[in-house]
Amino acid sequence: MKYKTICLIIFSLILLQGCVAIQSFPTVARAGDTVTLALGSSDQINIADTTVTYTPDGGVAVDLTSNVRSIFKLYPDRASPAWSFSAASGIPVTSGHSASVDIMVLDLPPGLVPGTGVIRVQNNAVYPIFSDIPSDADVAIEIVPGVGSPAAFAYSLFGNATAGNFTSLEAAPHFRIKPDFEPNAWYQAPTYAAAELTISGTLNAAALAATESQVTGQLRIIVDEMPTSLASQKQVSWARNGGDITINYLSPTGKMAYYETTVAVFFAASNYSFTATPNVSIRYFDIDGNVVTGPPVFIKSCTNATGCI
Structure with a gap:
């Protein structure tokens, strides 16, 4: 003790x-x-x-x-x-x-x-x-x-x-999706009211044939918890549509920093998987619901043995 x-x-x-x-x-x-x-x-x-x-x-x-x-x-x-x-x-x-x-x-x-x-x-x-x-x-x-x-x-x-x-305790093999972080501009990072992240089209046959509840029970969407101040009051939801997965971020204060969209994605069940590295895209919205420009996101395959590549 x-x-x-x-x-x-x-x-x-x-x-x-x-x-x-x-x-x-x-x-x-x-x-x-x-x-x-x-x-x-x-x-x-x-x-x-x-x-x-x-x-x-x-x-x-x-x-x-x-x-x-x-x-x-x-x-x-x-x-x-x-x-x-x-x-x-x-x-x-x-x-x-x-x-x-x-x-x-x-x-x-x-x-x-x-x-x-x-x-x-x-x-x-x-x-x-x-x-x-x-x-x-x-x-x-x-x-x-x-x-x-x-x-x-x-x-x-x-x-x-x-x-x-x-x-x-180590991270399971996963896909990590995040925008490039600009370290020298952290004090003036752009903020948004919402974002829609789409992961497209590489689910295996078992995942495509599974029911929505079966997939949602095994798919892990792990959003990085930040910033610690919670000024953005960020809320997250997600859904599968065929072979696509859509993650929605909502900030009622309009203060969600672009890097708060960072997320890890993987399946807990071995019979469900991605057949290849998925394509990813993102849309950002202002407080009035208008689509606005924002930084792209990038996806990497990560394991503790090899890092993120």
Whole structure:
């Protein structure tokens, strides 16, 4: 219980700052132990393009990339100060995605020489402007004598000890649809009263033959929750029409930023799928219901192993 409490406190402090951690958790470990690192709030971070090294003070760097067990996103409670009042609340307007922190679970290899050193993480992910990034931060750690072992992160399930599965916290393979974010124009982002996003025509035969309730029960439309201020009062609904899926966004205040249309789409059931990357299009509307110009959206296929391509 003490371990869990300390861990929650550390994570809470990280989220309150919305930054890259300069210490691992724990800060002292044996070769073979498991540590976690906070990697800031990125867009499209993935294991495939992430490299990790450990360099003992005065020594030679050791490649730890193959020891990365998982990278997943951690979100604060939506009613917490971290979500609404801290530096994290500025993440959406400076990045185009919701406030979160990337957590890396790393198994240290055996054979590391005892002593102090630093872990360095590098990747090709995009980070908010005015943000620290992992490649600029040396994460301090001390390796102590002894032989450790990877943490099972076991928990009790119906009275049985079960090993934690971090892959269940990672994003499932999905299509991500979003407009290009303009980081240098975040303070003057155009706003709209409504938008209609259409995903066209690549459902497989099983999905096309299924009833509306069958498809809606398995199709996941995950709209990115932002901005934290909720000034747009954004409402979202969606429907399938044959092979097309239409997502409707409505802002009664007319203050929906263009990047609030970001959405992830996938099927929870394996018998339903997209046969190819769908075509996407979007229309924007002003407060009077008139069609107005706005930025196009782009679609990418995303997995945690390969990123978004």
